[in-house]
Amino acid sequence: MLPRSTQGESGTGGQLATIPQEPTPVPSSILQAKYTKVRKGERSVYWMMVPALLLLLVLVALPFLLSVYTSLTRLNQYTITDWLRAPFIGIDNYITAIRQGNALGASALQSVFVSVAFSIGTTVLLTPIGIIAALLVNKPFTGRRWIRALFLLPYITPVFVNAITWRLLFMTKWGLIDRTLGFLHIASKQTLWLIGPHSFWAMVIADVWASWPFLYLMVLAGLQGISDELYQSAFIDGASRVRSFFSITLPMLRPILGLALLLSTLNHFNNFTLPFMMFGTPPSPSADVLPLNVYVTSFQTFNFGLGSAMSIITLILMMIPAFFYIRMLRLGEESA
Amino acid sequence: MRTSSLRAEHRFWNTLRRILIVIFLIFILLPIGYVILISLTPDTQVGDGSLWPTHLAWGNYVKMWQTIHLARDIRNSVIISGFAGVIATLIALGAAYVLARFKFRGRRVFLLSLITMQTVPQVMLLLPLFVIFVIIQRTIAVQMVGQYYTVVLTYMTFALPFACWLLLSYMANIPLELEEAAAVDGCARLGIVRHIVFPLILPGLVVAFVFSFLLGWSDVLFASVLTNGGTQTVAVGLQAYVASGQAGGDVFWGQLMAASLTSGIPIIIIFLFVQKYIIGGLAAGSVKG
Numbered sequence: 065m066l067p068r069s070t071q072g073e074s075g076t077g078g079q080l081a082t083i084p085q086e087p088t089p090v091p092s093s094i095l096q097a098k099y100t101k102v103r104k105g106e107r108s109v110y111w112m113m114v115p116a117l118l119l120l121l122v123l124v125a126l127p128f129l130l131s132v133y134t135s136l137t138r139l140n141q142y143t144i145t146d147w148l149r150a151p152f153i154g155i156d157n158y159i160t161a162i163r164q165g166n167a168l169g170a171s172a173l174q175s176v177f178v179s180v181a182f183s184i185g186t187t188v189l190l191t192p193i194g195i196i197a198a199l200l201v202n203k204p205f206t207g208r209r210w211i212r213a214l215f216l217l218p219y220i221t222p223v224f225v226n227a228i229t230w231r232l233l234f235m236t237k238w239g240l241i242d243r244t245l246g247f248l249h250i251a252s253k254q255t256l257w258l259i260g261p262h263s264f265w266a267m268v269i270a271d272v273w274a275s276w277p278f279l280y281l282m283v284l285a286g287l288q289g290i291s292d293e294l295y296q297s298a299f300i301d302g303a304s305r306v307r308s309f310f311s312i313t314l315p316m317l318r319p320i321l322g323l324a325l326l327l328s329t330l331n332h333f334n335n336f337t338l339p340f341m342m343f344g345t346p347p348s349p350s351a352d353v354l355p356l357n358v359y360v361t362s363f364q365t366f367n368f369g370l371g372s373a374m375s376i377i378t379l380i381l382m383m384i385p386a387f388f389y390i391r392m393l394r395l396g397e398e399s400a
Numbered sequence: 401m402r403t404s405s406l407r408a409e410h411r412f413w414n415t416l417r418r419i420l421i422v423i424f425l426i427f428i429l430l431p432i433g434y435v436i437l438i439s440l441t442p443d444t445q446v447g448d449g450s451l452w453p454t455h456l457a458w459g460n461y462v463k464m465w466q467t468i469h470l471a472r473d474i475r476n477s478v479i480i481s482g483f484a485g486v487i488a489t490l491i492a493l494g495a496a497y498v499l500a501r502f503k504f505r506g507r508r509v510f511l512l513s514l515i516t517m518q519t520v521p522q523v524m525l526l527l528p529l530f531v532i533f534v535i536i537q538r539t540i541a542v543q544m545v546g547q548y549y550t551v552v553l554t555y556m557t558f559a560l561p562f563a564c565w566l567l568l569s570y571m572a573n574i575p576l577e578l579e580e581a582a583a584v585d586g587c588a589r590l591g592i593v594r595h596i597v598f599p600l601i602l603p604g605l606v607v608a609f610v611f612s613f614l615l616g617w618s619d620v621l622f623a624s625v626l627t628n629g630g631t632q633t634v635a636v637g638l639q640a641y642v643a644s645g646q647a648g649g650d651v652f653w654g655q656l657m658a659a660s661l662t663s664g665i666p667i668i669i670i671f672l673f674v675q676k677y678i679i680g681g682l683a684a685g686s687v688k689g
Contacts, residue, residue, distance in 0.1 A: 112494030127528035
């Protein structure tokens, strides 16, 4: 196959799990692209993006507007057949969402706390793991390509498989976790991990296991961008490796780490599959993340209006990290 | 003196690295190994405290095809994810070409909304889409829920922005000069896309397809609401095992693990084949993580 760009692959090219030369995950090259014009006598080429535009309008923009509307109505299984005549109740759904839980679980407000704690907690836990893993395989050694490929294994396994795996590992009494902890006399062999307050931690641990390779990949890409000369001159100045790490590696990684942490937070906030497959529905309130709560409210208690209101709340919360993410992509600078 | 201490230091770090790599491998492989072990354990022995089964129950890998409709579910997953991948990739190609090559009013808004769409919680779109499908069903009596095309269509909500974004970064790396040269030679625009852009972006298309396929394969949310017994994907199918446990029955853990492994392995094989291209794509289009 043809090379994907005019730049060659890096020196490790052709290996398993190669990180291509361009280290930034931000496709900043989009911003530096050369533009062309529709040539004279040529019919417009803009039709080529019409299918995408149309689909996205119908599948994203329209549902979004509908969602805003339904969040203001009492839409449920009785009124859905005649949804336009569903009683308009203003912001009642939003008040209900914050004040009380649905019949099966936590209130939206509690779910917000669970989701925020979950996305920040996993990110904090998986960051050092990802950095250490990337440092381990950054320099060549025999068997590195296999190690690199193996490091990605949790990440490429479908999330629902991971969730089922961890459901098994966390089974009370005979699951591997309870067995090990009981054997080491750290915790009771009868600890309930999948229901009750511990389920939050079960979810965090499973998610850290499944998604640390994302950070590892980002850091690995970032490490490729750091010139060896920096380390050589630091070495000549007598700096230790630990010192070089804190004075060179970490500062140089800062932009990519910032982006990775942001994306990790965003992704984890939206994670539905893992808790859904791990705990089933309804989950215990301490693992009732916001997307799961919206799902149960909408499709199990059929309170579509309340579900919409909760998903709007989710979106508003997501806008905070998303705003920083878009800022970091620096899309605004393309006019330069 | 300095050399020998350097060598000692070098040895120290090498040893540390080896130890850490082993710890990592245990961390990664232990859960997977346990799953493989349970998948070969007879159901009667799963819960009784002994770690090693007295005999290997290969039968789990046979019985799972009968307990749930595993083959049908895998076929559904292949059909749905495959179509979603192909359609998303082809439609994204046109959009990415225009976005990468032409400056026009609204371009920046389009780019921004592509990113924003990838951060929108899927459950937020599912609900109104479900309402829309129900309305269509009522008004023109066309069954929507439970059809392949409905699910494929909803997968566009995440596959299309993702594929656009991914192809954009590939497109920006194709030198414009090649296209200009072809234009000077009198090649029409579609001819340029067909003969110049397409071959150069082929690796990008492969990555876009594979990722859209993987995203579709892993989806549980849309499939659990929009499929029915006949069209359910493998992820939804596996839930039948778990649900039987929640209903008070016994969970066939051995079979469930065998089936989980079976449904994860196609993805891992695909990944191994195309991973040379994919790692860059992982980073480039990393919004979906």
